[in-house]
Amino acid sequence: MKNFKIAAALFASVALPMSASATELEVTHWWTSGGEAAAVAEFAKAFDASGDKWIDGAIAGSGGTARPIIISRILGGDPMGATQLNHGRQAEELIEAGLMLDLTEVAEANKWKEVINPPSLLDACTLDGKIYCAPVNIHSWQWIWLSNAAFAKAGVAVPTNWTEFAAAAPKLREAGIQPLAMGQQPWQSSGAFGVLNVAIAGQDVWLKVNKDKDEAVAAGPEMTKVFEAAVEAREMAKGSNVQDWNQATNMVITGAAGGQIMGDWAQGEFQVANQVAGTDYTCLPGLGVNKIISTGGDAFYFPLNDDPEVTEAQKRLAALLVSPEVQVAFNLKKGSLPIRGDVDLAAANDCMKQGLEILASGAIIPSGDELLTPDTTGQIEDLMVEFWNSDTMTAADAQAKYVEIIAAAE
Ligand code: GAL
Secondary structure, X not given: OOEEEOOHHHHHHHOOOOOOEEEEEEEEEOOOOHHHHHHHHHHHHXXXXXXXXXXXXXXXXXXXXXXXXXXXXXXXXXXXXXEEEEOOOOOHHHHHOOOEOOOHHHHHHOOHHHHEOOOHHHHOOEEXXXXXXXXXXXXXXXXXXXXXXXXXXXXXXXXXXXXXXXXXXXXXXXXXXXXXXXXXXXHHHHHHHHHHHHHHHOHHHHHHHHOOOOHHHHOOHHHHHHHHHHHHHHHHHXXXXXXXXXXXXXXXXXXXXXXXXXXXOHHHHHHHOOOOEOOOEEEEEHHXXXXXXXXEOEEEEOEOOOOHHHHHHHHHHHHHHHOHHHHHHHHHHHOOEOOEOOOOOOOOOHHHHHHHHHHHHOOEEOOHHHHOOHHHHHHHHHHHHHHHOOOOOOHHHHHHHHHHHHHHOO
């Protein structure tokens, strides 16, 4: 961590439009796809323009790769200035260890409690009454993205729901098109399962299992239907030999695949590819079955630092990330919804507009990151990797293992 002080003489001579000193902050995140990089560049641009300096600490790979690196650096006494994490329980242990900056004063000065919507986003940053993160977007997992060209090639109407999508799979295969694109990272197969869960069993069952950890419901007939749908989806995903989520999204963008169950960060990839929602691709919130938004998303956390100038710069960055102008610039590129209702997203595309309407209707559920500990999330991911890559694990086998995980969840 370095502080570059701009000498008064230099400052006076060139009249830099900056404060007397610019503080560098190293910011870690895992946004390395085309859309993600375009979005995070908006944060860097705004922070630099404000007179400080964003030192980009992008970590390639998914959150599953980046989070252990981020957490071990903070625990190991080599903290970054700021880091992306998903808001919710991922930073719980770091906060409890007293390693993270309390942002309550910033939140109060900028009236976060009044402007951040839904309030659950700020709740997900709050522990023991103090606020430890600046939420920056709402990312919902509850979407499937469809290639209009793929269905045209297969001679099938673009599906309006999961049942029609599943019914179209054989025609897609006949046309040489991969029905369902899926990357091979654990969080992707686990995320897709969660979306099927909400769509097939409904939000009440999903909440009973993920919020109440109700093992009887986890073992019940509604969840059996979800695991049976997951067996169907597993068949549709066979042949999707890509690793990263955005490689799977690219299969939809190029028409090589019919669809991908993925969070709305996929939008950023369609935008970078200059594809138009409704024309080139179709989005179905809640798989067209249960129009719902899960209020997951990203937030920035600020590890404690012993340099008061760094601490002041951390507070300036936290305030900047939540500001209206930065919220619009970032979320339009990220494909996510803003964390405040008082911004004008006139440029939002059809899919983002659907998301904003669902959000306004109140049809929302928390994200798994808000309800499950990283340990439980990891166990479910391990089960899902085994299930999605198996030819023999039955719905009943998978459900039995799932019940054990839920029964032991905190
Ligand atoms: C999520 C994150 C999103 C998106 C996705 C894929 O955890 O909230 O912003 O980038 O990972 O990298």
